[in-house]
Amino acid sequence: MIDNEYDVIVVGCGPGGSSTAKECAKRGLKVLALDRNLEIGTPVRCGEGLSENSVQTLGLDMPNGAKAQKIKGAIVYAPDGRRIKIAFKGTEGFVLERKMFDKWLAMEAGRAGAMTVPKSNVYDVIIEDGYVKGVKANVMGKDMEIRAKIIVAADGVESVIARKAGIKSGKNPMFVDSGFQYEMVGIDIEDPHSIILYFGNKIAPRGYVWIFPKGKDVANVGIGIAGNLGGEMTAKKYLDKWIETQPGIKKGSIIEVNGGCIPVGNFLKNMVVNGCLGVGDSVNQVNPIHGGGIAESIKASRIAADVIDKAIKSGDLSSSVLSEYNERWWKERGGTLKNVEKVREMFEKMSDEEMNDLGEVLSGEDLVDLAHGKNYAKVAKIYAKFKVKGIRRKIGI
Amino acid sequence: MTVKVDRGKCISCFGCVSVCPVMALKEKERFPECDPDKCTSCGTCVKFCPAGALTLVKGEKK
Ligand SMILES: Cc1cc2nc3c(=O)[nH]c(=O)nc-3n(C[C@H](O)[C@H](O)[C@H](O)COP(=O)(O)OP(=O)(O)OC[C@H]3O[C@@H](n4cnc5c(N)ncnc54)[C@H](O)[C@@H]3O)c2cc1C
Numbered sequence A: 001m002i003d004n005e006y007d008v009i010v011v012g013c014g015p016g017g018s019s020t021a022k023e024c025a026k027r028g029l030k031v032l033a034l035d036r037n038l039e040i041g042t043p044v045r046c047g048e049g050l051s052e053n054s055v056q057t058l059g060l061d062m063p064n065g066a067k068a069q070k071i072k073g074a075i076v077y078a079p080d081g082r083r084i085k086i087a088f089k090g091t092e093g094f095v096l097e098r099k100m101f102d103k104w105l106a107m108e109a110g111r112a113g114a115m116t117v118p119k120s121n122v123y124d125v126i127i128e129d130g131y132v133k134g135v136k137a138n139v140m141g142k143d144m145e146i147r148a149k150i151i152v153a154a155d156g157v158e159s160v161i162a163r164k165a166g167i168k169s170g171k172n173p174m175f176v177d178s179g180f181q182y183e184m185v186g187i188d189i190e191d192p193h194s195i196i197l198y199f200g201n202k203i204a205p206r207g208y209v210w211i212f213p214k215g216k217d218v219a220n221v222g223i224g225i226a227g228n229l230g231g232e233m234t235a236k237k238y239l240d241k242w243i244e245t246q247p248g249i250k251k252g253s254i255i256e257v258n259g260g261c262i263p264v265g266n267f268l269k270n271m272v273v274n275g276c277l278g279v280g281d282s283v284n285q286v287n288p289i290h291g292g293g294i295a296e297s298i299k300a301s302r303i304a305a306d307v308i309d310k311a312i313k314s315g316d317l318s319s320s321v322l323s324e325y326n327e328r329w330w331k332e333r334g335g336t337l338k339n340v341e342k343v344r345e346m347f348e349k350m351s352d353e354e355m356n357d358l359g360e361v362l363s364g365e366d367l368v369d370l371a372h373g374k375n376y377a378k379v380a381k382i383y384a385k386f387k388v389k390g391i392r393r394k395i396g397i
Numbered sequence B: 001m002t003v004k005v006d007r008g009k010c011i012s013c014f015g016c017v018s019v020c021p022v023m024a025l026k027e028k029e030r031f032p033e034c035d036p037d038k039c040t041s042c043g044t045c046v047k048f049c050p051a052g053a054l055t056l057v058k059g060e061k062k
């Protein structure tokens, strides 16, 4: 079933890994994709939101089982309870069933010709003559050294394999959120077709509480807070405290608990070394405001596959050839995400009072644009408006 | 020093593995495990953990 040599070994079968495996296999390369989990897609570490826009641009023809709920808008609560309803095309999307979604992506990789294998922990990389030349893995109980021309580190936030390969992808706690989430049933959801967000430094410092409905009485109820703030007050404690204040949520039952580390910035100038490149969370390819990394990892996988194919065909697997991946990713995604990061930094510095002011001057459309790094010039304008508001508040007019 | 994992609280998200600057933590049998030879007891993972499952304790070097 498993050979000792491949064109490409992909470490990790999340959306980033499976898509890279599929795209490489489609280009005729011999691909092995390993994941340490027993079942690809499980356990989940995700709020499961994906925008319609991403589904369209990526051409994801996913089965119905991968979609839990159609989303038509968003409701945002400012710290003072002000409610902003957002409902227009740009906010449409899905709350997925990630277990099914990830499994479907892995099946797509398999159908394209990639060999996917779960219960396969990759614990080291083989480096020779300055090149990453393979991996050491325990494949369903058997220790193996498997070689490939290119290794793809799609090992998610842990990025142990990316780091062992020499990619500087360690996570600075300043630039990650600590997330905790319950999937709950039997709760009251004010609109089961809207995602609902609650902001405020008392509710979730540098983050927010989210409700992502998966049905009329089922939702992911989660929280993200700054990754360097915990200790006494953990993400779980903040979430539990908030749920206590919400009778319609508090009465529900919990059917799943998950969470994790969400990169929110610190994009890497260099995501390649000789013989290896990183895709997805492993190299922080996540939207720094809404924490969405599903679409970003798939977008990156397509660029990665192009560059890998080219490198293998040319016979030159050096970082200088692979660095085309850096250039294209920064051109297609990095620039935009960097802008989103700036907006996040602006939000981060705000007091609850200032956030309330912002809630007054921002339209729902502005919020969505901000979160997607669009109309960056608008941010400056809004910021100015918001400053004026702040000054007015201070002098009492 | 090393880091003790309360498996009752831990949700196996491996965020601690992500933030450890010296790769002292790794996944072992579905839970994180700390290598006392590598751990510098910086506390980064303890502050990060969403579930409050980690504490710094004195650990024997191997
Ligand atoms: C609480 C939370 C909420 C989130 N909400 C959203 C959301 O609503 N929308 C969204 O788009 N994104 C969300 N994200 C982010 C999203 O989950 C990730 O960006 C996405 O999963 C990244 O995909 P990936 O393929 O890079 O990594 P992952 O999906 O993490 O996949 C990595 C895979 O690699 C495997 N692996 C790791 N190390 C090894 C190894 N050494 N050997 C073998 N296998 C290994 C793991 O088992 C895993 O399956 C959220 C994240 C968190 C933590």
Ligand code: SF4
Residues within 6 Å of the ligand: B005, B009, B010, B011, B012, B013, B014, B015, B016, B017, B032, B048, B049, B050, B051, B052, B053, B054
């Ligand atoms: S960060 Fe906390 S909950 Fe997550 S794996 Fe580490 S100890 Fe467990």
Ligand code: SF4
Residues within 6 Å of the ligand: B002, B003, B019, B020, B021, B022, B023, B024, B025, B034, B038, B039, B040, B041, B042, B043, B044, B045, B046
């Ligand atoms: S205390 Fe610091 S060095 Fe030790 S495991 Fe935690 S993050 Fe790593």
